[in-house]
Amino acid sequence: MSETEATHEPDQRVTTIGETSERVREEWTDYHFSGDAKLSIEDLDVYYGDEQALQGVSLDIPDESVTALIGPSGCGKSTFLRCLNRMNDRIKAARVDGSVTLEGTDVYGDGVNLVELRKRIGMVFQEPNPFPKSIRDNISYGPRKHGDLDTGLLARLLGRDDTGAERELVERALRRAALYDEVENRLDDNALGLSGGQQQRLCIARCLAVDPEVILMDEPASALDPIATAKIEDLIEELAEDYAVVVVTHNMQQAARISDQTAVFLTGGELVEYGDTDQIFENPQSQRVEDYVTGKFG
Numbered sequence: 544m545s546e547t548e549a550t551h552e553p554d555q556r557v558t559t560i561g562e563t564s565e566r567v568r569e570e571w572t573d574y575h576f577s578g579d580a581k582l583s584i585e586d587l588d589v590y591y592g593d594e595q596a597l598q599g600v601s602l603d604i605p606d607e608s609v610t611a612l613i614g615p616s617g618c619g620k621s622t623f624l625r626c627l628n629r630m631n632d633r634i635k636a637a638r639v640d641g642s643v644t645l646e647g648t649d650v651y652g653d654g655v656n657l658v659e660l661r662k663r664i665g666m667v668f669q670e671p672n673p674f675p676k677s678i679r680d681n682i683s684y685g686p687r688k689h690g691d692l693d694t695g696l697l698a699r700l701l702g703r704d705d706t707g708a709e710r711e712l713v714e715r716a717l718r719r720a721a722l723y724d725e726v727e728n729r730l731d732d733n734a735l736g737l738s739g740g741q742q743q744r745l746c747i748a749r750c751l752a753v754d755p756e757v758i759l760m761d762e763p764a765s766a767l768d769p770i771a772t773a774k775i776e777d778l779i780e781e782l783a784e785d786y787a788v789v790v791v792t793h794n795m796q797q798a799a800r801i802s803d804q805t806a807v808f809l810t811g812g813e814l815v816e817y818g819d820t821d822q823i824f825e826n827p828q829s830q831r832v833e834d835y836v837t838g839k840f841g
């Protein structure tokens with residue numbers, strides 16, 4: 544959306560209600576989609592010590608699509624994302640209230656196995672963080688840890704020794720992450736020798752290797768050059784055919800390009816509006832969201 548389009552034409556902008564210090568309205572975050580929610584978040588509050596980082600956030604995330612989380616720095620996007628697979632458990636000061644449900648399973652319920660949870664809900668970070676190991680070992684690390692590679696199902700089902708199974712799994716994950724063609728002749732080389740964009744696709748492949756259901760990405764392309772960014776964006780759109788992908792980005796053009804629905808968080812850790820991406824960018828209901836997506840602040 545260009546600056547000129549953002550110019551106010553009050554008579555035509557029927558969606559702009561013109562409040563200056565508007566209150567958040569529940570209907571602005573009431574997004575309807577077909578199918579069941581993959582993740583359901585209800586009344587989520589997060590505190591770091593005495594500071595509240597998220598306030599009463601509720602939203603449903605559909606399967607097999609891209610959900611973008613946008614908003615100015617410090618509005619709680621990363622905090623929200625980390626709540627979904629309980630990465631906030633690692634932050635001592637963090638306290639989480641409310642509920643997160645993954646297809647009927649209470650993510651914060653007693654007896655939830657965090658290793659299993661993070662296998663179902665994988666995560667990719669802003670800075671590519673491959674292990675200082677070979678490309679192959681980066682991919683097979685997770686399946687080995689989960690016992691799926693040498694003793695497990697896959698090897699048994701395929702009736703092969705685990706070298707064959709590993710080779711297949713590594714190739715499949717790298718292909719799915721659009722990296723295989725670039726690295727097929729150097730699978731035993733150290734992953735740290737790859738370019739930043741390749742490392743990020745490797746991290747995505749590593750996440751895919753354990754067969755997740757949801758993939759969380761926190762500004763996955765913000766450390767990359769434009770060409771590497773375009774590859775990650777294409778990949779995200781492809782992954783949405785099979786997974787629920789939740790992407791934090793501060794790049795609004797990126798959110799507009801790759802996502803199906805967009806959630807806008809604003810200062811104070813409130814979810815202000817959530818809806819179809821085209822609607823959020825072209826026809827937002829909240830004045831503050833309109834000001835944000837047209838570049839007036841943030």
Ligand SMILES: Nc1ncnc2c1ncn2[C@@H]1O[C@H](COP(=O)(O)OP(=O)(O)O)[C@@H](O)[C@H]1O
Nearest residue numbers: 591596615616617618619620621622623634636
């Ligand atoms: N580990 C932490 N300890 C204390 N405060 C934190 C921590 N992480 C984030 N915060 C605070 O929570 C708020 C939201 O941060 P964050 O989720 O990182 O926002 P965003 O990703 O939208 O930039 C900010 O005020 C930030 O300073």
Ligand SMILES: [Mg+2]
Nearest residue numbers: 620621622761
């Ligand atoms: Mg962040």
